[in-house]
Amino acid sequence: xxxxxxxxxxxxxxxKKPARIPVFITTAGVVFGNEFYRFQxxxxxxxxxxxxxxxxxxxxxxxxxxxxxxxxxxxxxxNEVRRTLLPYVYENLERxxxxxxxxxxRVYKL
Numbered sequence: 518x519x520x521x522x523x524x525x526x527x528x529x530x531x532x533k534k535p536a537r538i539p540v541f542i543t544t545a546g547v548v549f550g551n552e553f554y555r556f557q558x559x560x561x562x563x564x565x566x567x568x569x570x571x572x573x574x575x576x577x578x579x580x581x582x583x584x585x586x587x588x589x590x591x592x593x594x595x596n597e598v599r600r601t602l603l604p605y606v607y608e609n610l611e612r613x614x615x616x617x618x619x620x621x622x623r624v625y626k627l
Contacts, residue, residue: 560579564590574587
């Protein structure tokens with residue numbers, strides 16, 4: 518019975534499309550859904566891009582309490598996003614690839 522319930526939940530989750538959250542980059546900060554992040558609160562950003570598989574923006578904050586924000590860029594041009602952010606925020610060129618949580622989310626479709 519538990520296996521059957523797990524299978525039904527898994528199938529239902531796979532059929533449901535993820536919610537699209539609007540993202541805007543303004544001259545004052547980044548709007549992600551209902552949240553506004555000021556540029557002065559953002560430590561750095563990085564972009565992970567692998568054609569046909571990964572296109573993500575990562576934003577790190579100065580505070581240790583707030584986790585890194587991962588934004589799927591979908592159909593946005595990563596170079597355009599980078600050019601827009603560079604005047605306001607430092608780009609972290611040392612961070613490479615996507616985060617472990619994003620890899621697991623993509624592989625297991627979470």
